[in-house]
Amino acid sequence: MPRILPRGEIEGLDHTSIPRLRLPNPHSIFKERGQRLLHLAADHPAQTYLQLMAELSAAQHQTLQTLSSPVIDEQHIAHALQHGMPPLLSSAWQRDPNWQKIMATLLQTLASSNTVPTAAQEIAAQLLHQLKHEPEVIEALADAVLTQQLARGDSGKAAFIMAALQVYWTHLASALSHEHIPLNTPFGVCPCCGSLPVSSIVRVGGSADGCRYLSCPRCSVEWHVVRVTCTHCESTDGIFYHGIEDGPAGIKAESCDSCHTYRKIFYQKDQLHVDPVADDLASLALDMLMGEAGYERSSGNPLLWQEP
Numbered sequence: 501m502p503r504i505l506p507r508g509e510i511e512g513l514d515h516t517s518i519p520r521l522r523l524p525n526p527h528s529i530f531k532e533r534g535q536r537l538l539h540l541a542a543d544h545p546a547q548t549y550l551q552l553m554a555e556l557s558a559a560q561h562q563t564l565q566t567l568s569s570p571v572i573d574e575q576h577i578a579h580a581l582q583h584g585m586p587p588l589l590s591s592a593w594q595r596d597p598n599w600q601k602i603m604a605t606l607l608q609t610l611a612s613s614n615t616v617p618t619a620a621q622e623i624a625a626q627l628l629h630q631l632k633h634e635p636e637v638i639e640a641l642a643d644a645v646l647t648q649q650l651a652r653g654d655s656g657k658a659a660f661i662m663a664a665l666q667v668y669w670t671h672l673a674s675a676l677s678h679e680h681i682p683l684n685t686p687f688g689v690c691p692c693c694g695s696l697p698v699s700s701i702v703r704v705g706g707s708a709d710g711c712r713y714l715s716c717p718r719c720s721v722e723w724h725v726v727r728v729t730c731t732h733c734e735s736t737d738g739i740f741y742h743g744i745e746d747g748p749a750g751i752k753a754e755s756c757d758s759c760h761t762y763r764k765i766f767y768q769k770d771q772l773h774v775d776p777v778a779d780d781l782a783s784l785a786l787d788m789l790m791g792e793a794g795y796e797r798s799s800g801n802p803l804l805w806q807e808p
């Protein structure tokens with residue numbers, strides 16, 4: 501009879517064979533997200549919004565290609581490793597003021613596109629004006645986005661600010677290697693930047709085949725977490741999977757009866773070009789179903805501002 505391994509041993513085995521991290525490729529991550537959003541936008545009830553987010557992702561891609569390799573602060577990394585803390589933790593990481601240049605490039609790219617709707621171009625122009633004349637206001641807006649404390653009147657700017665912050669953090673994370681990221685960081689948050697994950701994907705191919713990875717909406721790092729485990733409270737009891745009847749294959753919500761939350765899980769074998777942010781955004785019908793069933797989302801989508 502096969503021996504059933506206790507949980508600790510299963511994780512021990514995982515560390516020997518399964519890559520614990522998937523670091524972002526700066527040359528493809530936002531480009532592929534933009535393409536995926538365009539694909540998902542076809543015949544979708546939220547078509548206009550998904551198309552705009554596709555434009556935003558394409559602008560993120562273009563912006564990221566203009567940046568030179570970041571310098572890694574080895575001393576900071578060593579300190580984080582010593583304390584088992586995410587090296588790019590936003591609350592402990594002083595943003596380089598140059599991130600505002602990233603934002604300016606991103607907004608200029610959007611503002612110069614003739615396929616971006618007027619309302620979005622107006623927001624981009626307004627933010628560009630603030631970047632030039634009131635950079636301290638932009639810093640405060642970025643802090644408010646990161647701490648989920650944005651004033652209601654500013655919510656239309658959220659996706660644009662988050663998009664710039666995503667480029668900034670993804671650029672930094674793409675320069676790191678596995679050895680820069682501690683093995684045992686706190687459960688449930690990105691081991692690289694401490695953000696809550698947006699969704700998870702069961703990958704196909706190579707040594708990650710069949711393994712589930714959580715995705716960071718900020719620095720784009722993915723990290724392995726065993727399946728049938730609540731990604732919010734780590735419970736392994738009362739985990740259920742929900743899908744839309746007759747809906748697309750490979751899209752489920754993983755719910756937990758211990759903490760009454762859910763997070764989506766996508767199966768790459770059914771959706772080869774799945775993207776953790778795009779597919780989450782395009783499956784809002786599943787969020788409605790989960791809300792009706794009495795479960796709360798454990799964290800939001802970076803491109804859709806929701807009141808905390």
Ligand SMILES: [Zn+2]
Binds near residue numbers: 690693716717720721
């Ligand atoms: Zn992260």
Ligand SMILES: [Zn+2]
Binds near residue numbers: 730733735760
């Ligand atoms: Zn839970």
